[in-house]
Amino acid sequence: MHEFRFLAPIRVGFTTLPGALDRDAERCQSLWEQIETDIARRKGWTLHRTSRRTPVLGWSRSSGDVLRRPLEVASAQVPVESIPAVGTRLEVDELGWTLYDHNVLLVHGVLRTTEHVSTDEFDDVDLWEAEVQRVGEQLARRCVDTDITHLLQRIRRIPEASDLVRIEELPTSQPLWVTRALVHDPQRGDEGFARRWVARIDAEHQRMIEQLLDGERPFVAQWLNHVHLSTETEAVSWHWHALRIAQFLWAAMHYIDDELRQILAWSMADLHTVSVSDLRRELRAMVNQAQDLLMLRAEVFQHLSRSSLAEVQRVLNVWGYTQLLEDPVRAKLSICGDRLTALAEDRAARSAMFTDIILMSIGVTSVLATAIALVQFGRDAGQDPSQSVFDLGGGSITSWLSSQSMDAILILSLLASVILVVIFIWKRRQSIS
Incomplete structure (x- = not known):
């Protein structure tokens, strides 16, 4: 039997308006308390911004994360019995989701192979790589279409919600990617499959997997196909926590980069074909959101524990976050500033x-x-x-x-x-x- 964990960021039309958590803290709390009252009957749901938190003593824990406010907006564990069948090869052992600001939903779960898998299929790495992605995408879409749709509809019914959050009607899209992690059990003796799982990525992964099989490291986590040791639950849980923060930051910045590119493309069109007032409003909204995310990233990095910060930065550096995303977004922000100045002039x-x-x-x-x-x-x-x-x-x-x-x-x-x-x-x- 193979066991896989997956993590899939997918775009949803929700974010807290930039600065609202600071300038309207009490109203934000009241908003989420009203929502909590309505969805209290849904088991497994947690709204992370309902209770007023006392001022946090900075760095009050030497080995734990002490954030001024939780990154998560809401999270839930989906009852397995409510999940329809996802095929004959895999079954869902766990499924959950976490909603963040900046239009990001992270869907995560645990999958296991079924008894219907043949011997040839069991050793086929390409088959399971594709299968985990297919099931991960299917489950991510399901979470959006059911749970998140219900949550956003509830928020819309609150009159003052539009002053604090922005909700957009977006079609359910594909996840940005599906991170697939093989949970390797040394007792099962599937070392060959674990080697093949990461062998074709690069030489660094081949070196790391040998260290993992020798018991020298608890996980191999560089690029999409990961391997986790089933016996190192604490270390893997800590890594998974850092990985979720890194994937949230990447996905949020990716969506902002995509929006900025589209808005700038419209700004380059003949102004007779677009509404200048709408263009100016969209430019300002995206500039504010991008700046809010950059400030949030700086705040999170400041308050994370040293071990979590090192792992988040390691993952982002492996992905080339600064060069591939943050620098281009900053360049687009500069262009947006110039464009807004030109429109004002x-x-x-x-x-x-x-x-x-x-x-x-x-x-x-x-x-x-x-x-x-x-x-x-x-x-x-x-x-x-x-x-x-x-x-x-x-x-x-x-x-x-x-x-x-x-x-x-x-x-x-x-x-x-x-x-x-x-x-x-x-x-x-x-x-x-």
């Missing part, structure tokens, strides 16, 4: 242009007022001797203007005003572009 320029057009329109009416005043003055001067006594000769311009019809003067003045406004707008748009 463009908006200010357009607002200034609108104001200038109004002022220009008011100003050009002086053309009409001046023309009418000259016509009126010319006509009055021609009829009033007291006005013409100072004029040593007939004013040709004044006389000509006074002899024109008022309608012609009005039309010419309006035409001149329109031409001036058009020239101004054309030159102004050139300066903006």
